[in-house]
Amino acid sequence: MGHDRLIGEVYLAAAEIAARVAELGAEIAADFEGREPLLVAPLKSSTIFLADLSRALPILHTIDVIEMAAYSDGRRGGVRLLKDLDVPIGGRHVLLVEDVVDTGLTLAFLTRTLAERDPASITSVTLLDRPYRRLVENIGLRYVGFTVPDELFAGYxxxxEEQWRALPDLRIIPTEALPAAATDAA
Structure with a gap:
């Protein structure tokens, strides 16, 4: 069985994504003209967007990555850092590069954590946004690629389960492709 049958229909074709990333690059370049932003992306799912956005930016910039993990202490859930930034951000203009923003909890945590390091500014860009799921407001989300429905996606x-990340387009994962644990929770 090929990838197409396993992960469903194309939601956004590679050409649509590339065109929107180019537009985002132009918007960001205009807003950051004369500054050298630091693009920071959480591993792993944001890395392809980070690479394409970096290539779409005609201004000087640097990139770094951070890795986070969700945890539960039995009473409540949270986020912790697994891999921190390699460069200091004091006085820098930081652009957080996210794959998907929905509740805003992870972006709020990351913004709060990095704000303690005295950057000149922190703003965010996301490829996919689900504003109707937001639990946290005022998260500094300035640039949005696409507003999407409440679906699970694969590709880009x-x-x-670590599969299909390298597909060039964004596809909807059909319910029958989900692990049993995911469908039981729904």
Whole structure:
């Protein structure tokens, strides 16, 4: 069985994504003209978007990555850092590069954590946004690629059980492709 049958229909074709990333690059370049922003992306699913956005930016900039993990202490969930930034951000203009923003909890945590390091500014860009799921407001989300429905996606960096991240387009994961644990929770 090929990838197409396993992960469903194309939601955004590679050409649509590339065109929107180019537009985002132009918007960001205009807003950051004369500054050298630091693009920071959480591993793993944001890395393809980060690479394409970096190539779309005609201004000087640097990149770094951070890795986070969700945890639960039995009473409540949270986020912790697994891999921190390699460069200091004091006085820098930081652009957080996200794959998907929905509740805003992870982006709020990351913004709060990095704000303690005295950057000149922190703003965010996301490829996919689900504003109707937001639990946290005022998260500094300035640039949005696409507003999407409440579906699970694969491709363009997003995966399911570490598969299909390298697909060039974004596909909807059909319910029958989900692991039993995911469908039981629904």
């Amino acid at each position: 960096g997003l995966g399911l």
